[in-house]
Amino acid sequence: MIFNSLDxxxxxxxxFTLYWLIQNYNLKLQNLLIVVASYIFYGxxxxxxxxxxxxxxxxxxxxxxxxxxxxxxxxRKMMLYTSVxxxxxxxxxxKYYNFFVSNFVDSFAFFGAxxxxxxxxxxxxxxxxxxxxQTLSYTIDIYKNKLAPTKDFISxxxxxxxxxxxxxxxxxxxxxxxxxxxxxxxxxxxxxMDGFRQILWGLFKKVVIADNxxxxxxxxxxxYEAYSGSTLFLGAMLFAFQIxxxxxxxxxxxxxxxxxxxxxxxxxxxxxxxxxDIAEFWRRWHISLSTWFRDYVYxxxxxxxxxxxxxxxxxxxxxxxxGFWHGANWTFIVWGALNxxxxxxxxxxxxxxxxxxxxxxxxxxxxxxxSFKMLITFLLTTLTWVFFRSDSVASAIDYLSNxxxxxxxxxxxxxxxxxxxxxxxxxxxxxxxxxxxxxxxxLWLNKPWPLQxxxxxxxxxxxxxxxxxxxxxxxxxx
Numbered sequence: 001m002i003f004n005s006l007d008x009x010x011x012x013x014x015x016f017t018l019y020w021l022i023q024n025y026n027l028k029l030q031n032l033l034i035v036v037a038s039y040i041f042y043g044x045x046x047x048x049x050x051x052x053x054x055x056x057x058x059x060x061x062x063x064x065x066x067x068x069x070x071x072x073x074x075x076r077k078m079m080l081y082t083s084v085x086x087x088x089x090x091x092x093x094x095k096y097y098n099f100f101v102s103n104f105v106d107s108f109a110f111f112g113a114x115x116x117x118x119x120x121x122x123x124x125x126x127x128x129x130x131x132x133x134q135t136l137s138y139t140i141d142i143y144k145n146k147l148a149p150t151k152d153f154i155s156x157x158x159x160x161x162x163x164x165x166x167x168x169x170x171x172x173x174x175x176x177x178x179x180x181x182x183x184x185x186x187x188x189x190x191x192x193m194d195g196f197r198q199i200l201w202g203l204f205k206k207v208v209i210a211d212n213x214x215x216x217x218x219x220x221x222x223x224y225e226a227y228s229g230s231t232l233f234l235g236a237m238l239f240a241f242q243i244x245x246x247x248x249x250x251x252x253x254x255x256x257x258x259x260x261x262x263x264x265x266x267x268x269x270x271x272x273x274x275x276x277d278i279a280e281f282w283r284r285w286h287i288s289l290s291t292w293f294r295d296y297v298y299x300x301x302x303x304x305x306x307x308x309x310x311x312x313x314x315x316x317x318x319x320x321x322x323g324f325w326h327g328a329n330w331t332f333i334v335w336g337a338l339n340x341x342x343x344x345x346x347x348x349x350x351x352x353x354x355x356x357x358x359x360x361x362x363x364x365x366x367x368x369x370x371s372f373k374m375l376i377t378f379l380l381t382t383l384t385w386v387f388f389r390s391d392s393v394a395s396a397i398d399y400l401s402n403x404x405x406x407x408x409x410x411x412x413x414x415x416x417x418x419x420x421x422x423x424x425x426x427x428x429x430x431x432x433x434x435x436x437x438x439x440x441x442x443l444w445l446n447k448p449w450p451l452q453x454x455x456x457x458x459x460x461x462x463x464x465x466x467x468x469x470x471x472x473x474x475x476x477x478x
Contacts, residue, residue, distance in 0.1 A: 001044035038163035049125040060135040064149035083139040087132040127167030138174040155181035164257040170268040170288035185262030195259030202252030207467040210245035213238040229408035240382045276373035278342040279352035335387040
């Protein structure tokens with residue numbers, strides 16, 4: 001079941017109504033409803049993989065309780081390693097088994113040895129990269145004594161399977177989300193209205209921006225040999241808007257839906273294309289994943305402390321691992337390595353924390369210097385997206401080399417004029433709301449209610465009239 005489907009349009013109001021009808025009963029009943037609804041939501045795609053979610057839930061719930069019962073360092077480490085092996089093992093098998101087998105075979109073929117591989121027809125369970133990291137952070141935080149384990153299995157099961165963010169994040173920490181299941185939630189009309197606004201904006205980003213861009217992106221990337229450099233450059237830029245509209249749109253919908261049920265999820269995107277350097281970009285892009293790797297991989301490795309060699313090593317590890325998390329393909333590893341190369345000069349020159357405020361914080365427009373920095377950062381990011389979108393490293397390099405010729409100055413492929421208008425409107429609204437949690441959070445709120453609702457109806461009409469061909473969310477494949 002996906003957010004931009006008729007199934008979800010029927011599912012959400014039913015669950016919402018039942019949820020608030022039982023708010024005056026036992027809190028566990030509300031949490032149980034969330035578990036049941038979440039399992040239905042996930043099982044709608046393939047009910048067989050519900051066993052994986054349940055297994056991860058049981059393992060980490062049990063390990064959390066055991067960690068709290070013993071102070072023996074050896075036993076605690078064994079329990080932590082068990083959690084890591086189970087979660088990473090499941091993720092590794094379903095996501096990376098065939099990748100490692102095929103590369104193992106290719107490495108022997110390079111030396112003239114032929115091996116008959118035993119690859120498997122493995123289906124990647126939707127969301128496994130997200131909920132395994134979520135449960136894994138729970139046991140790590142307990143091991144580090146940052147969190148007390150829960151004895152409420154229903155609350156923990158609801159935390160692991162919470163349907164708004166189950167299949168594509170944000171990756172929530174137990175320290176933030178789990179305690180919210182212990183607290184009685186009362187219906188708040190203002191909070192729900194805010195949730196509906198964020199859902200509406202997320203749908204606009206996904207259906208109007210991302211899905212319309214996807215039509216041209218697929219055409220250009222699938223036939224890149226036939227197009228001019230200018231069209232290829234346009235295709236790369238459209239993919240930059242597609243992936244941002246698609247993934248941040250999902251996050252907006254997830255956060256908005258959560259707010260309908262009285263929960264607060266953390267911001268996952270903070271207007272990353274207004275960043276003035278790559279370090280700022282990564283503080284604003286997929287925040288829940290970036291901070292996960294920072295806290296559980298980068299800092300334990302030593303972070304930015306130690307010798308210059310250690311700093312370089314840690315940066316490459318964190319970005320390459322992040323790239324590999326996205327998929328079993330060398331394109332993602334190269335994508336991660338390129339971002340590491342972008343980031344390293346800032347770290348080594350101690351410039352990685354220069355831009356921590358909002359761009360043009362006290363003015364309407366950015367300065368010339370800020371505009372130039374944003375443009376360069378966007379272009380560098382767009383070029384690396386070519387590797388993210390391409391099927392292979394060779395095709396990505398070929399795509400980029402075809403951009404760099406005289407045809408870059410030719411007229412690019414013509415797009416529907418309305419797409420340019422929508423992208424411009426999108427950029428203007430995002431710029432206007434760059435200080436907020438999402439683009440339209442406070443837009444028109446100080447205007448009379450007829451004007452507010454006219455704006456919401458306009459967005460809704462654009463979604464219905466100009467929604468591109470229905471596409472699954474990009475991050476479902478991760």
